[in-house]
Amino acid sequence: MKQGIFTVTGNSPLNARYARLALSGDTSGISAPGQFVELSLPGFFLRRPFSVCDWDSSSLTLVYESVGKGTRALRELPAGTRLDLLTGLGKGFDLSRAGAEPLLIGGGSGVSPMLGLARRLLESGARPRIILGFNTRDELILLEDFHALGLSPTVTTADGSFGIRGFVTEAMSVPHSFFYTCGPEAMMRAVAEKSPVSGQLSFDARMGCGFGACMGCARMTVNGPKRVCRDGPVFDKEEIVWAD
Amino acid sequence: MGRLSVSLCGIELDNPVIPASGTFGYGCEFAELYDINCLGTFSFKGTTREARFGNPTPRIAEAYAGMLNAVGLQNPGVDAVIAEELPRLAQVFHKPVIANVSGFSVEEYVEVCRKLDAQPQVGWLEVNISCPNVHGGGMSFGTDPNAAAEVVRAVKAVTTKPVIVKLSPNVTDIVSVAKACEDSGADAISLINTVMAMRIDLKTRRPVLANVTGGLSGPAVFPLALRMVWQVSKAVKIPVVGLGGVSSAEDVIEMMLAGASAVQVGAANLRNPYACREIIENFPAVMDRYGIENIKDIIGGAHG
Numbered sequence: 001m002k003q004g005i006f007t008v009t010g011n012s013p014l015n016a017r018y019a020r021l022a023l024s025g026d027t028s029g030i031s032a033p034g035q036f037v038e039l040s041l042p043g044f045f046l047r048r049p050f051s052v053c054d055w056d057s058s059s060l061t062l063v064y065e066s067v068g069k070g071t072r073a074l075r076e077l078p079a080g081t082r083l084d085l086l087t088g089l090g091k092g093f094d095l096s097r098a099g100a101e102p103l104l105i106g107g108g109s110g111v112s113p114m115l116g117l118a119r120r121l122l123e124s125g126a127r128p129r130i131i132l133g134f135n136t137r138d139e140l141i142l143l144e145d146f147h148a149l150g151l152s153p154t155v156t157t158a159d160g161s162f163g164i165r166g167f168v169t170e171a172m173s174v175p176h177s178f179f180y181t182c183g184p185e186a187m188m189r190a191v192a193e194k195s196p197v198s199g200q201l202s203f204d205a206r207m208g209c210g211f212g213a214c215m216g217c218a219r220m221t222v223n224g225p226k227r228v229c230r231d232g233p234v235f236d237k238e239e240i241v242w243a244d
Numbered sequence: 245m246g247r248l249s250v251s252l253c254g255i256e257l258d259n260p261v262i263p264a265s266g267t268f269g270y271g272c273e274f275a276e277l278y279d280i281n282c283l284g285t286f287s288f289k290g291t292t293r294e295a296r297f298g299n300p301t302p303r304i305a306e307a308y309a310g311m312l313n314a315v316g317l318q319n320p321g322v323d324a325v326i327a328e329e330l331p332r333l334a335q336v337f338h339k340p341v342i343a344n345v346s347g348f349s350v351e352e353y354v355e356v357c358r359k360l361d362a363q364p365q366v367g368w369l370e371v372n373i374s375c376p377n378v379h380g381g382g383m384s385f386g387t388d389p390n391a392a393a394e395v396v397r398a399v400k401a402v403t404t405k406p407v408i409v410k411l412s413p414n415v416t417d418i419v420s421v422a423k424a425c426e427d428s429g430a431d432a433i434s435l436i437n438t439v440m441a442m443r444i445d446l447k448t449r450r451p452v453l454a455n456v457t458g459g460l461s462g463p464a465v466f467p468l469a470l471r472m473v474w475q476v477s478k479a480v481k482i483p484v485v486g487l488g489g490v491s492s493a494e495d496v497i498e499m500m501l502a503g504a505s506a507v508q509v510g511a512a513n514l515r516n517p518y519a520c521r522e523i524i525e526n527f528p529a530v531m532d533r534y535g536i537e538n539i540k541d542i543i544g545g546a547h548g
Contacts, residue, residue: 001277003518045462045515046306070306086517206302208313209514212273214266215289215318216304218297225297225318230273 001088001211002029006060008081011074014063014141018109019075020053021062023083027055032092033117034182034202034234037062038210040084044070047086049207049229051109051182053142054116060087063112063141089210090233093117093200098126099177103199105168105191107133107183113202115145117180122149129176130154133168133187137161169194185242192237199237203228247538248527250284252483252506253406253431255340255367257284260496260539261524264487264510265290265344265370265410266315270329274513275336278521284506287342288329290372291360293352295321299377300454305443310462310489311511312441314455316377317346322356330365340367342408346375350398361403371399374412374437376459386412386437389424396428406431408485413465413472414440422476433476434485434508436469462511465489470502477503477544493523493530500539501546 006025013019030052037060038047048070050062066072077083093113098121106114111132121128130153134140137157146153154171155163164170168183169190179199181191188201205228208216212230219228221239226232248259263274265287274280298318305312320329333341343360347353353371360366373386373395385391392409399407409425411418413436422433438459443452451457469488477484486504490496491512499507512519527539536542 001517040515044306045309045511046304046311047515206304208304208311209267209517211517213269213517214304214313214514215269215298215315216313217301218315218318219301220297224295 001086002026003084003086004029006083006085008077008079008083009059010079011077015138017139018063018065018141021064021074022059023062023085024059025085027057027060027087029088030055030060031088032095033120034090034092034113036089036210036233038086038089041070041073043073046208047210048074049089049210051113051202051233052116053112054119063109065109086210090229091231093180093202093234095120095124097178097198097200098124098128100126101175101177102126102128103131103172103174103176103179103195104128105131105133105172105179105181105183107168107187108135108139110181110183110202111142113182114180115142118146118151119149129174131156131168131171133157133183134162135159189242192240200234201237201240202234203232205229205233247531248524250506250540250543252485253368253408255406257506259284259524259527260500260506261520262286262342262485262506262508263513263520264508265342265372266313267510267513270325271333271337271341274517277517280337281339282521282524283339285339285342285367287344287370287508289319290317290344290346290375291319291322291325291356292317292346292348293322293356295319295324302452302454303458305452305458307441307443307460307462307464310460310464311514312443312453312458312460313438314377314453314458316455317375322359326359326363330363334365341365342368342370344370344372344410346372346378348378350395353395354398354402357399358402361405366405368406368408369399369403370408370410370434371395372410372437374410376412376414376438376440376457377455383412383414386421387415389420392421393424393428396425396430400429408432408434410437411435412437413468413488418472419475419479422480426480426482430482432483432485432505433480434487435476436465436472436488439465439468461489463489463491466495470499473499473504474502474546478547491519493526496523496527497530497534497536497542500543503544503547505543
């Protein structure tokens with residue numbers, strides 16, 4: 001984990017639901033895709049956790065949804081704003097388990113960390129396949145960014161307005177060596193149940209600190225209670241205990 | 245002894261800054277970030293007899309200038325704390341630590357305190373009779389002077405180390421609870437624990453916290469905590485440890501002027517993991533600004 005001051009270099013809507021925040025600063029705290037940052041917003045007590053979409057040595061991007069007061073305030077931040085971030089938080093995706101043909105499945109805002117993961121899997125020589133699920137065509141994000149990596153994601157929309165009609169599981173009947181997923185829990189559960197192989201899932205949680213101190217975001221696993229922020233947010237399929 | 249040093253129940257602290265229980269784990273997360281030996285000491289995560297998951301999630305909510313938690317005493321249980329957490333802590337922290345203890349019965353407080361009292365690393369026992377987030381224990385002892393006295397007497401009978409009793413602000417007469425603890429043998433009082441509170445989600449029209457209510461902490465509660473520290477320190481002769489919303493060296497000094505012998509820092513650690521180190525680093529300059537030579541000289545200074 002590293003604390004640092006970052007400068008907003010871009011903050012623009014991707015569509016009516018999601019926006020992309022680009023920040024410049026020292027990203028040396030980030031060691032794996034799937035890790036997150038905690039961003040301190042002026043006027044708000046608690047930091048806000050965001051999965052890192054992608055990063056290089058001096059910049060990172062986040063995709064966020066304005067769901068509450070904090071993330072609405074985030075939309076108003078102009079380029080040049082300086083923000084205090086904790087970076088490199090949590091345990092990210094384990095690339096060493098990918099195998100030759102990993103399957104990456106992102107749903108909604110959970111598409112975000114799949115981009116950085118796909119880039120690094122490609123760099124490591126794997127050939128990732130991508131499935132992206134959205135409610136509707138108007139909420140599609142990052143498709144062109146995956147295309148820029150030379151990848152052609154399969155897109156599903158719940159209402160059939162783009163790609164395959166239905167949920168991401170409709171597109172999962174492709175052979176894969178391992179899966180990585182991030183999205184709504186119901187989606188991730190369906191993915192884990194449908195896939196015949198092992199995989200990793202990245203969870204969202206309401207957090208206090210983001211670095212393992214407050215125990216606010218605990219989740220029961222087969223190995224006992226774990227902190228989503230510190231022991232996760234990425235967990236192995238075999239560890240997960242699903243709520244009934 | 246430096247100008248920041250204070251004494252708490254006969255044990256010297258290099259400075260009065262103490263991370264509060266529940267915001268500092270068992271120390272190791274913070275030891276990865278900075279040398280935690282710069283602290284006066286710290287109070288570790290509330291420990292019970294058995295391992296506890298705590299309350300269902302979500303158990304964190306935000307407030308203006310603060311936060312609510314309803315963690316509900318998640319901890320690995322006293323035996324695991326002794327077998328795993330304390331040896332790990334010994335690698336990175338070389339001062340006596342405050343062992344924070346919670347329970348659901350007098351017998352549980354007694355058993356956990358007895359076990360922790362025997363640990364050489366433990367300097368003080370902080371008996372938490374004020375957790376607002378558990379049912380049938382915690383705060384139910386801290387809101388009744390007789391029940392508080394019973395816990396203190398029972399714990400004192402089986403321990404040798406100083407016993408600090410952590411009080412709840414969720415009472416109409418904090419002084420009577422504090423006096424009952426003093427009369428039963430408490431060596432110090434710490435206050436305040438969190439203030440019972442809640443939030444409602446406008447979209448779902450339901451409470452934000454799965455537990456419905458939680459404890460409010462952070463700068464929002466500082467004036468309330470300060471008032472209670474003032475009242476209690478006026479009424480008892482034993483030392484008072486002040487906490488509640490402390491976020492800066494100035495806040496620490498204000499708490500000490502109100503009567504605190506040492507000061508705990510809670511929610512600030514969760515917002516800024518370096519908060520306590522920064523407070524300690526800022527201390528000498530802030531003392532200079534207010535003409536304070538030695539910090540211990542100002543304890544209770546506002547009482548005139």
